[in-house]
Amino acid sequence: MATSRLRDVAARAGVSIRTVSNVVNGYAPVSDETRSRVEKAVAELDYRPNLLARNLKQGRTGMLALVVPELDVPYFSELARAVVTTARHHGYTVVIDQTDGEPDRERELITRGASAALFDGVILSPLALSPADLADRDASAPLVLLGERIADSRYDHVAIDNVTAAREATGHLLGLGRTRVAAVGDQPYETGETAQLRTRGYRQAHADHGREVDESLIVGTRRFHHADGARAMAALLDHPDGPPDAVFCYNDLLALGALRTLLSRGVRVPDDIAVAGFDDIEAGRYHTPTLTTVSPDKATIARLAVDRLIARLGDRPDEPPAELWAPHRLVPRESTTGPALRPTDVAARPGQAGH
């Protein structure tokens, strides 16, 4: 422990603990002779107060915090990799914490919490925080928000254009001639601003194609996990008007869950039902069928967020908060367009459950 070791150094150097502290932290001048005695003792005892002590002096830790709701949601772990890699180029270590979307935990990390002193800057992907929580914040470490903008925010934020992205994905399905396109992942406004934006894009695509939205085809889910998608798809298969012929899921895990329901029941994808997701996680690229998805440019999101923190920690601490947009693109794959080559179709195979 640092306490006893500080004491050890003081004892060996024959000075007070305060004098050791003065040498280490530079709080007060110390004679050259005393300084060299302390430094010798520090070296002999291999005492390393470096970071904590130096940080107290400089107010820096060399660490950035990335705070995400769930690390085992691949979008966040892939984003985390991009942030870690980018920050390393700037000489920063990124440590990651997951909040499970608990408001208390998110609040703690961005307001009066521990982190303000431990991290030079914070990148937060909030799930549960309200604008009021942010308004209360009074910590010196700069903060960059990822994802949807919290209104009247005093902070930088980085996002993609969710409305346009969802509009493109839904438009892709409608453009394939699908007439009953379901949406899976809607959430109430309070906790699901991202979902709300995607539903808005889903509606706009219908308007673009001159189609009415069938409200009963918009399915809410509590979370964005495999299980939620599997359940929602099962419900849609039992829809009183018959199943949809396409499904736009608000993330890839929902889509992979939906695919499980479809494939285990022998529904042909995309022949009977086309499926699109959102996030472009690696698992979707290796699934059969491969998953059509919206690919947010995670590397750019990471770069914009880290650059913003670095600028605020450096020569531009007082710039006004910026809204930064990262690009996205629609990646059509087998789950909507079918395989380029389908070996199983070589053998005659009877059609199933046409619609």
Place this chain on the structure above:
Amino acid sequence: MATSRLRDVAARAGVSIRTVSNVVNGYAPVSDETRSRVEKAVAELDYRPNLLARNLKQGRTGMLALVVPELDVPYFSELARAVVTTARHHGYTVVIDQTDGEPDRERELITRGASAALFDGVILSPLALSPADLADRDASAPLVLLGERIADSRYDHVAIDNVTAAREATGHLLGLGRTRVAAVGDQPYETGETAQLRTRGYRQAHADHGREVDESLIVGTRRFHHADGARAMAALLDHPDGPPDAVFCYNDLLALGALRTLLSRGVRVPDDIAVAGFDDIEAGRYHTPTLTTVSPDKATIARLAVDRLIARLGDRPDEPPAELWAPHRLVPRESTTGPALRPTDVAARPGQAGH
């Protein structure tokens, strides 16, 4: 920044910075009157030196570090969730760093690096470190190693019995009557001790069943990602003696990559080739076919590792290093045993490439 704020407090209280530091850190006695002046200024300025300062005094940060090679490998993100949850019960925050298996980075984190002072304890899942790296370590924060034991280690470590687990998975495939069982994921000893243990189990299972190992069916991979599994499977399909009839992959990502190769080529799983993985990641439970796998008890691994750190930070700092074993179990699913109900078989479908 902490420096200027410390100065602000000193100015407002009309005392020296050193005196503020003495009050905050308890280095030297301060009169009641001075203390109350400083405390008033601290309150008025909302100065919060708490963690860094208190830590310097107590030698504690309340943070544990979890250091893993790759967060976007689901085994590690799922393990991270378990560690974060367990540590929170003990009042610890876990921050996570990924090393990408870079030896320098792993070394930095466990030896003279920053972390020794910033984290009360470290849980490390080493990929690149050698026993010599650990022998050099001289940091005060306790360290728990996850995964394979590095010989002559002075540290606690938590692992599962990889040899037995691999033996059970391979035995499961041989027990299904498969005669050409391939292994995907072998790695050279220096960097792949885990892989070596799994290959040993693979060999033992063959011995159990009185079968010779066909060395050409043991396929090495550089990493344990989807792409490696897909490539290895493609090579096995072109095996001069014909494809294997079963594949044991050393993790689930390899298995899901192998499945992509098989399914995209119309190979029937498990009819033509059965596939088993290792890790029991969520994606395998939702894949079609669902993935047979070895499920390491991640919750127990997390609990054993965190408990060990807590004990060393508490009343048992000097216990001898322990080898702790977490249980595992084989989870047979559709990729080896076939679906319980196969709706696609209801329609007549010609057999393919029997063996």
